Amino acid sequence: METTLTISVQDYLKAIYELTAGGEPANTTALATRLGIAPASVTGMIQKLSRIKPPLVEYRKHQGVKLTAQGNKAALEVIRHHRLIEAWLVQTLGYSWDEVHAEAEQLEHAISEDFEARIASALGNPERDPHGEPIPSVNLTMPEDTLLPLAALRKGQAAIVKRVNAENPELLRHLDSLGLVPGTKIEITDYSPYDNNLTVLIDDQDFVIGLAISTKIFVEKF
Amino acid sequence: METTLTISVQDYLKAIYELTAGGEPANTTALATRLGIAPASVTGMIQKLSRIKPPLVEYRKHQGVKLTAQGNKAALEVIRHHRLIEAWLVQTLGYSWDEVHAEAEQLEHAISEDFEARIASALGNPERDPHGEPIPSVNLTMPEDTLLPLAALRKGQAAIVKRVNAENPELLRHLDSLGLVPGTKIEITDYSPYDNNLTVLIDDQDFVIGLAISTKIFVEKF
DNA sequence: ACAAATATTTAGGTGATCCTAAATATTTTA
DNA sequence: TAAAATATTTAGGATCACCTAAATATTTGT
Numbered sequence: 001m002e003t004t005l006t007i008s009v010q011d012y013l014k015a016i017y018e019l020t021a022g023g024e025p026a027n028t029t030a031l032a033t034r035l036g037i038a039p040a041s042v043t044g045m046i047q048k049l050s051r052i053k054p055p056l057v058e059y060r061k062h063q064g065v066k067l068t069a070q071g072n073k074a075a076l077e078v079i080r081h082h083r084l085i086e087a088w089l090v091q092t093l094g095y096s097w098d099e100v101h102a103e104a105e106q107l108e109h110a111i112s113e114d115f116e117a118r119i120a121s122a123l124g125n126p127e128r129d130p131h132g133e134p135i136p137s138v139n140l141t142m143p144e145d146t147l148l149p150l151a152a153l154r155k156g157q158a159a160i161v162k163r164v165n166a167e168n169p170e171l172l173r174h175l176d177s178l179g180l181v182p183g184t185k186i187e188i189t190d191y192s193p194y195d196n197n198l199t200v201l202i203d204d205q206d207f208v209i210g211l212a213i214s215t216k217i218f219v220e221k222f
Numbered sequence: 223m224e225t226t227l228t229i230s231v232q233d234y235l236k237a238i239y240e241l242t243a244g245g246e247p248a249n250t251t252a253l254a255t256r257l258g259i260a261p262a263s264v265t266g267m268i269q270k271l272s273r274i275k276p277p278l279v280e281y282r283k284h285q286g287v288k289l290t291a292q293g294n295k296a297a298l299e300v301i302r303h304h305r306l307i308e309a310w311l312v313q314t315l316g317y318s319w320d321e322v323h324a325e326a327e328q329l330e331h332a333i334s335e336d337f338e339a340r341i342a343s344a345l346g347n348p349e350r351d352p353h354g355e356p357i358p359s360v361n362l363t364m365p366e367d368t369l370l371p372l373a374a375l376r377k378g379q380a381a382i383v384k385r386v387n388a389e390n391p392e393l394l395r396h397l398d399s400l401g402l403v404p405g406t407k408i409e410i411t412d413y414s415p416y417d418n419n420l421t422v423l424i425d426d427q428d429f430v431i432g433l434a435i436s437t438k439i440f441v442e443k444f
Numbered sequence: 445a446c447a448a449a450t451a452t453t454t455a456g457g458t459g460a461t462c463c464t465a466a467a468t469a470t471t472t473t474a
Numbered sequence: 475t476a477a478a479a480t481a482t483t484t485a486g487g488a489t490c491a492c493c494t495a496a497a498t499a500t501t502t503g504t
Contacts, residue, residue: 006461006490028482041462043483048460062469062482092314093340103334110332112325118315228491250452263492265453284452284499 007035008109010078012045013056016067017075025064076136081108081116083129083136088119090130097130097181098172131172132163132182132218147218150186151211153198158187159219166216179203180217229257230331232300234267235278238289239297247286298358303330303338305351305358310341312352319352319403320394353394354385354404354440369440372408373433375420380409381441388438401425402439 015034019026028046032039049071050059056071067075085104089095095103120126120138127143128134134143147162161184166172175181179202189206190199196211209217237256241248250268254261271293272281278293289297307326311317317325342348342360349365350356356365369384383406388394397403401424411428412421418433431439 029480037461038463039482040464040484045461047483093337093344095340099336103337106332106334107329110328112328114321115315115325118317122315251450259491260493261452262454262494267491269453 013075076140080136098169150217151214158222163218235297298362302358308351320391372439373436380444385440
């Protein structure tokens, strides 16, 4: 048995937050896919969220959804929880960066504001989680990142890895094995315009990095 | 809005576990009161739990409920989570014993078995939580306590406080202020058979302790 | 041992979140 | 620009965990 778990409002808001990162409203199908439910169910919930007392989302038929200021705050609150928990699992319980996402996904809904404050303080109010993702501040504003995707670098350029946009544990273990983790200094030794592959010098060794990966790694030029 | 939260199967099992501690089956009304729902709702859920594939409870109309072996394991699993979390909140995040219950109540449902193992190991596999309640072992057996309620002591007897059966934060703070916490050595300096009050010497000071409290404090004779 | 009080169960209903299938709107392609 | 493909919404339904009110069973008090 063990009841099929229902998706929380916070999960909807977080998904919308992520899908609207580029500025465009999120569309029903993308949301449905991400949440693992039918598009029709998304429509229903979104209509509800757009009609409650202080609306959490802004919605117009066939035009997709965006978060209201209210909804944005609520999303950032969960994201702050999530990222603080990830940092804390790594630093105090010896988790590796590929293990923390699933655990944090559950815990983010269960912790109190007091708990949040205690781990934030115990960790020295960190600004990034183990993947380098910025942690929203206590007053719920998201720090702006001015990082470049690795894919934007060209031959000869050097940089420091700052952020890895990935949750998939297998991929994360792979990146870890390459040394492609926040803090690592890298240099582009070759670039193939034909297939967009980069040859990257990491810890004195060359690796060929494809487009799929190089758009997920964010760096700061050296 | 923020959806009215529904009671989990684990919460039912935990409540039944606690209400059947004395050996008698738990009755519908007591369960309903403890869970904060209507008796009719309890009847419905219990009937369901008694009919699922491996039944979690044993139920006969008008005769109350008991846990099956399966149900017992499931209850001990949550209780282990709860008590480990309490111990860990106190030892690593500076919570006081009156603050941990509510937080643990949420977290106990959100942690993985891996998380459980990590905190158990980080704490050195503790046998008791901050209130002195025994923590079920990894293989889910509850260690037997052979403690006496403080109420059973008489004039002249000395003992060490081992366990405090209370969740109420206000009461816990009160007990803390008296020094009535696990580890404290006490001595009965007087007993009034009329009202069952005990006069107890705690840290060189006498306190009068009523029946309501003295049945919640468990001790080991000195 | 019976009536009264109490406890429990049954019956029927509500709201929440999901579903599928059909209807409609939008976007793409030729 | 019209047909085809795709995306979205509407309509109607299922399930789940709760509810209240009424029916029934058990326990208590005299």
